[in-house]
């Protein structure tokens with residue numbers, strides 16, 4: 422397939438919208454990561470998303486809408502907590518899980534009776550969604566398991582020849598995926614942490630929010646159990662920031678024949694070793710995390726990351742790092 426590279430002008434947006442309505446896949450920017458869009462009302466189109474990504478079909482998709490009214494076309498019931506969140510927080514890097522309407526197929530929800538819905542904060546994302554005229558399912562626009570793409574060039578790397586078009590928009594400014602919030606129970610539950618924190622949600626709904634970061638057996642958010650965000654080379658993660666420990670680990674890798682790199686907060690502390698800055702604050706770390714993994718996997722054969730932030734957003738970043746490292750914590 423000859424993938425088209427589209428710009429943010431009227432003619433190209435019209436074409437992107439037409440392609441979506443014809444059942445084709447179009448990648449588009451959001452503020453979190455690039456999404457792989459399909460017409461949520463076309464089951465065949467939705468199913469082709471799983472094929473293009475190599476994504477397991479029991480990992481449900483998020484439905485993206487361009488305005489608040491469209492949420493009511495997708496959800497069967499919008500309860501009071503959801504109404505407060507829609508009124509006070511949206512558009513945002515926040516996905517809410519609600520009971521689904523029958524027009525939303527099992528291919529989207531992996532057979533669940535609920536649907537995940539997001540209205541992105543990115544203007545470019547909402548512009549594209551408006552031209553699409555239909556709700557649009559979109560997982561991250563990467564091959565399944567790989568670090569999510571935060572620029573159109575990274576979408577091209579994974580998806581060129583596999584999808585109809587890529588909308589070449591801005592780089593993503595958040596850099597990690599949306600917070601997923603389940604509003605179907607009596608208590609709101611965060612199923613996937615992101616930039617919108619439990620504190621922000623608690624302020625709006627006036628209730629405690631449960632955070633289910635590491636669900637074990639009974640998983641309500643199926644996607645969280647798969648391998649995710651992994652670079653092509655092995656990766657280890659440290660959360661102490663202890664220079665001597667990282668140096669010892671690195672030097673041992675060198676002895677074993679590796680060409681490793683330290684992805685760390687204070688690169689200047691590691692002498693002549695291979696180093697790369699992870700960022701100075703949570704925002705910077707999140708924004709460049711997946712891009713850094715894709716840059717470093719090309720040059721080195723072992724990534725040793727260190728991240729010490731203990732903030733709420735830091736926990737969301739840590740969630741991605743732990744999974745990128747396949748649980749290899751040192």
Ligand code: AMP
Nearest residue numbers: 481482535536537560561641642644645
């Ligand atoms: P991704 O497309 O990679 O951002 O993943 C979307 C994630 O949203 C999935 O992996 C699930 O964890 C979550 N999700 C989507 N739909 C639902 C749903 N109906 N109930 C719970 N979680 C969902």
Ligand code: MG
Nearest residue numbers: 560561562569
């Ligand atoms: Mg993804």
